[in-house]
Amino acid sequence: SKEQISHDEYQKTADWLMSQTKHRPQVAIICGSGLGMLADTIKCQDSFAYSDIPGFPQSTVQGHAGRLVFGELKGKSCVCMQGRFHMYEGHSLLKTTFPVRVFKLMGVETLIVTNAAGALADGLQPGDIMIIKDHINFPGLAGLNPLCGPNDEKFGPRFPAMSGCYDKGLRCMAMEITKQMGVASLVQEGVYAMVGGPNFETIAEAKLLHRLGVDAVGMSTAPEVVVATHCGLRVFGLSLITNKAVKSYDVSDRVNHEGVLDVGRLHSQTVQQLVTELISRMEINNNEN
Numbered sequence: 001s002k003e004q005i006s007h008d009e010y011q012k013t014a015d016w017l018m019s020q021t022k023h024r025p026q027v028a029i030i031c032g033s034g035l036g037m038l039a040d041t042i043k044c045q046d047s048f049a050y051s052d053i054p055g056f057p058q059s060t061v062q063g064h065a066g067r068l069v070f071g072e073l074k075g076k077s078c079v080c081m082q083g084r085f086h087m088y089e090g091h092s093l094l095k096t097t098f099p100v101r102v103f104k105l106m107g108v109e110t111l112i113v114t115n116a117a118g119a120l121a122d123g124l125q126p127g128d129i130m131i132i133k134d135h136i137n138f139p140g141l142a143g144l145n146p147l148c149g150p151n152d153e154k155f156g157p158r159f160p161a162m163s164g165c166y167d168k169g170l171r172c173m174a175m176e177i178t179k180q181m182g183v184a185s186l187v188q189e190g191v192y193a194m195v196g197g198p199n200f201e202t203i204a205e206a207k208l209l210h211r212l213g214v215d216a217v218g219m220s221t222a223p224e225v226v227v228a229t230h231c232g233l234r235v236f237g238l239s240l241i242t243n244k245a246v247k248s249y250d251v252s253d254r255v256n257h258e259g260v261l262d263v264g265r266l267h268s269q270t271v272q273q274l275v276t277e278l279i280s281r282m283e284i285n286n287n288e289n
């Protein structure tokens with residue numbers, strides 16, 4: 001039978017975390033492959049290994065630490081996932097998106113997701129940043145969706161709309177920040193596609209995705225954004241482009257994870273600066289929860 005996670009299980013994890021830290025985060029950040037050092041810039045940290053958090057899945061991918069870091073970034077209370085969960089690890093989509101609902105129950109209002117992705121658009125090069133304008137959730141289109149099963153009305157509606165799920169205001173703010181950082185030439189908006197993985201896509205699959213209007217491809221992010229949108233979080237997403245997807249049979253290039261992590265480490269500074277500046281500028285509703 002289909003795995004279900006009860007509201008109480010989310011609540012239990014949220015309550016445990018709120019008993020362990022005084023921080024009440026307004027912003028949650030999910031760090032993608034090689035981008036975990038963003039968490040290291042958080043001030044007054046309280047951090048927890050995923051293995052110590054009741055109900056949390058375990059990270060198994062190189063480049064994904066497995067720590068939940070609470071603290072302050074530019075005066076804003078944040079929680080950062082140093083290491084995310086992927087469908088290809090064998091986690092159910094309920095497990096990969098479990099933290100999002102826990103963040104919601106802790107009072108988080110904005111989710112920032114980052115990932116490493118392969119470029120399909122010709123104008124995107126390794127080291128570039130793609131601000132996610134929208135996504136295509138291929139597993140979700142085939143019914144691999146974290147919202148499948150009974151709907152929990154306490155989180156959101158049975159049939160949630162997804163149009164405009166990547167907040168326009170935050171996207172405009174981010175574009176403005178990249179101009180002021182002097183890196184606007186490395187940044188563009190685009191469509192992100194999630195594929196299941198763990199294998200990288202074939203040449204025919206890369207050509208198909210490109211033909212379908214996809215700009216960057218990865219193996220994460222869409223499920224977390226679907227769950228975040230369902231429960232009313234504001235979402236901002238970006239992809240660090242770590243390599244170009246192979247779209248031609250004439251080349252012998254092959255993508256590998258080590259290369260993905262190398263580019264991630266090389267360019268994590270720019271991602272970190274952009275995300276930190278975005279957090280410092282975003283208005284936060286100081287409504288008491």
Ligand SMILES: Nc1nc2ncn(CCNC(CO)CO)c2c(=O)[nH]1
Nearest residue numbers: 116117118217218219245255257260
């Ligand atoms: N061509 C291509 N290049 C990529 N660079 C990063 N990713 C995202 C997947 N990241 C995995 C493997 O590095 C780890 O989560 C991809 C991808 O899916 N395809």
